[in-house]
Amino acid sequence: MKKVKIHISTSHDVYANLALEEYLVTQSNDDILLFYINSPSVVIGKHQNPWKEVDLTLRNEKKHTIARRLSGGGTVYHDRGNINFSFIRNKNQDFVNFKEHIIPISAALEKLGIRNIISPRNDIFVNDHKVSGNAEHVNSKLGRILHHGTLLYDSDLIRLNGSIRPQKKYEIKTHAVNSVRSPV
Template identity: 45%
Template sequence: MNIVFSHSTIPSFNLSAEEYLFKKTGKNFLFLYKNDPSVIIGSNQAVMNEVDIDYCIDNNITIIRRMSGGGAVYHDDGNINYSFIQDKTGAPLSAQFLEPIIEVLHSMEIPVEVGKRKDIWLEGYKISGTASHVSKGRELHHGTLLYHSDLIKLQNALTSKQKDITKKATPSVPSPVINIHTYLFNKNGDVP
């Protein structure tokens, strides 16, 4: 597997790079990146249903659509984003690629578990949302890890004042969230 780390924090660049890697048939990638403050919405979502557009404009939070489905997520420099990309094998991609993420977190003595939507939970709080995309013999599974994200901005950006403007769009499923950093600080008192 080829590991690619982006030094850019520009959301449009990183999502374009992810799509470029997705189109590189015959190669497997783990793509790691961080973004400037941004809301990334699923391919079948209505922005006005998911996002407080005025708040995002006032706080310089970019809004961008990704190629996968799923719910809206917030990115900033306290958030680690990962994408597993490969030729389609037939096995359920999300289950296959959540295993190493779970193993790493368990090795850090963080008691996470996989939720019913293939997300990652820590003691009743979501720390990672995931989404998948399959096309032309390729598959992508990507997700976020909330390490030290600004949860107030996350909450405000992802709380639309205009719910249900479009009924045909895929709605997000809001969940309580926590940063991994907060959990480690509460547990150990000292965190990198």
């Protein structure tokens, strides 16, 4: 069995933690499991349009930070009631295999007595509520993969739901990817 280094970030800065993920993908050859918790922030996928995904008035009022991550997928909300996990690995084949990374998280929840299911969209649900969304980034040049996900346990759901829905509907022509909303 290959050794995996475990790293727990002490930063709560979304930009620092996303930069750490990118650094570990591009500058390390180790297989790493990274955990971090961010201060209130909204993180959009690589191919998303913030005007269609986020309540930007909250950003203007300095109520949260908005960041873009390396991976695709939908918009997510982070706060101190949400732990983020990242599997950063060398991988030369079968790059996109979400289950390989989600099943251990699901199994850990089961060991804690938390019954859950993995959805066809590779999310984890507890009692019909989404508690984990996941996304992947592949750096094929370096043969590295980043699989990361959220794990809600005590997030401010009112703030979460208010943050990831724009107050104003803009008429924007775009090829950006829209989020698929799930009850949390």
